[in-house]
Amino acid sequence: MTARIPASSLHASLLASEPEELVEELLQSLPKEKARKLRYLWEFWPRHKGQVPPPGDWRVWLLLAGRGFGKTRTGAEYVRAQVKSGRARHIALVGPTALDARAVMVEGESGLLSVGPPHERPEYEPSLHRLTWKKHGAVATLFSADEPNRLRGPQHDLAWCDELAAWRYPAAWDMLMFGLRLGDDPRCVVTTTPRPIKLIRELLADPKVVVTRGRSVENAEHLAPAFLDQIVRRYEGTRLGRQELDGELLDDMPGALWNHGLIDAARVLAAPELARPELTRIVVAIDPAASSSETADETGIIIAGRDAAGHGYVLADASGHYPPAEWAKAAVIAYRTHRADRIVAEVNNGGEMVEAMLRMTDPNVPFAAVHASHGKVARAEPVAALYEQGRVHHLGAFAPLEDQMCAFSSDFDRDTAGYSPDRVDALVWALTELFIEPKPGAAMAEFYRLQAQAQNVGRVDPGDSQG
Numbered sequence: 001m002t003a004r005i006p007a008s009s010l011h012a013s014l015l016a017s018e019p020e021e022l023v024e025e026l027l028q029s030l031p032k033e034k035a036r037k038l039r040y041l042w043e044f045w046p047r048h049k050g051q052v053p054p055p056g057d058w059r060v061w062l063l064l065a066g067r068g069f070g071k072t073r074t075g076a077e078y079v080r081a082q083v084k085s086g087r088a089r090h091i092a093l094v095g096p097t098a099l100d101a102r103a104v105m106v107e108g109e110s111g112l113l114s115v116g117p118p119h120e121r122p123e124y125e126p127s128l129h130r131l132t133w134k135k136h137g138a139v140a141t142l143f144s145a146d147e148p149n150r151l152r153g154p155q156h157d158l159a160w161c162d163e164l165a166a167w168r169y170p171a172a173w174d175m176l177m178f179g180l181r182l183g184d185d186p187r188c189v190v191t192t193t194p195r196p197i198k199l200i201r202e203l204l205a206d207p208k209v210v211v212t213r214g215r216s217v218e219n220a221e222h223l224a225p226a227f228l229d230q231i232v233r234r235y236e237g238t239r240l241g242r243q244e245l246d247g248e249l250l251d252d253m254p255g256a257l258w259n260h261g262l263i264d265a266a267r268v269l270a271a272p273e274l275a276r277p278e279l280t281r282i283v284v285a286i287d288p289a290a291s292s293s294e295t296a297d298e299t300g301i302i303i304a305g306r307d308a309a310g311h312g313y314v315l316a317d318a319s320g321h322y323p324p325a326e327w328a329k330a331a332v333i334a335y336r337t338h339r340a341d342r343i344v345a346e347v348n349n350g351g352e353m354v355e356a357m358l359r360m361t362d363p364n365v366p367f368a369a370v371h372a373s374h375g376k377v378a379r380a381e382p383v384a385a386l387y388e389q390g391r392v393h394h395l396g397a398f399a400p401l402e403d404q405m406c407a408f409s410s411d412f413d414r415d416t417a418g419y420s421p422d423r424v425d426a427l428v429w430a431l432t433e434l435f436i437e438p439k440p441g442a443a444m445a446e447f448y449r450l451q452a453q454a455q456n457v458g459r460v461d462p463g464d465s466q467g
Helices: 012-017 020-029 032-039 071-085 098-106 171-179 198-204 216-222 225-235 239-244 260-265 324-337 352-361 376-388 399-406 422-435 442-455 462-466
Strands: 060-065 090-095 123-125 130-133 138-144 158-162 187-192 209-214 279-287 300-307 312-317 342-346 367-370 392-394
Touching: 060 071, 060 198, 071 090, 071 098, 071 158, 071 187, 090 098, 090 171, 098 138, 098 158, 158 171, 198 209, 198 260, 260 376, 260 399, 279 324, 279 422, 300 324, 300 422, 312 399, 312 422, 324 342, 324 352, 342 352, 342 422, 352 367, 367 422, 376 392, 376 422, 399 422
Parallel strands: 060 187, 060 209, 090 138, 090 158, 158 187, 279 342, 312 392, 342 367
Antiparallel strands: 123 130, 130 138, 279 300, 300 312
């Protein structure tokens, strides 16, 4: 065990470098009141410089770091310090969704209800989405980035935004900034894992934004050994690992059919209820997973529409890990919610089961089966061309879908990539249904293809091998 450190020599650098057992022993050797104060004195506990607020004149502190770096604790401690000093009275807490804001920023292990001495912690009123520090006269309100309009009226002197790169509607950031106008020096701290989206790039270029970068391994002493052994070892050095663990903002993949700049250029930023155009057709497309196990691929469910001017709009992404009955229910709910014209689904893997599952949920839902007679890349290229022509727009941001799109290259190979781009597949089926005219003789070609498949049961169809 490390030699005992005299209590008189306690300071941040020593505490940060010593094992937790020794630090606890040192605290117990101090007078009770002094130990209590020191235990909750955040200045002593940051494990690395990235958790210390930057000096100087800044408007936004952008903490761009990997998973497990300590971003949430840093954000919560910054809010606590600002409340205690009296510099913050009207605070906005904004998460990607209402559940994220509550589960991570408030109730999480590093959230606002867990930091600071118990008697100084705020009172939480879930029904009012509100935290109150009565002693300091401060109030924090929880907001969801999925509801940008809720940020139109309120004014704040401090904001904490978590996982900004995963916000679905960039308009939520704009509405927040318009309301960040109370006090002499209103500020915002952003804690997020990076993604190369337009908003993050704009913040990096803003001189009023101070950027702190960090890697997961910088906080290794406080991460589970299993996480370091399994996750870090598996993804270290990969593109996903560089983004999620090292906090790097990566450019688009060379050779990808889509890139973030292309998607951003045609994105409709306003909230859907304000920006949704008059659509002549709407479809729900499904790329069903062959299995519902934990390690199975996702079921892709994309909702898209087309207007009279020939422009397409991606309206929603309902993809996820579902058992068959659940993805069928999710697809029918999407069909009803968006008042779609029909559901289209790939049936290479599921065959008649796909339609049967949908009919069990709603016997009257209009359904069209589609077959993957070509590889994924061949099917996707005409759809990518629509994006290049500026004819397809995303109504909001769909981070998982867009990440898949920008990682899907002309030489995509599932075995090498380690996953199936099911969201992209569903997107391709939706936009193909809306835009791509069938080739002359396609029906006869499909008939012969099915006949040949029936006669060669043991032979793997080229479309099935990639579909």
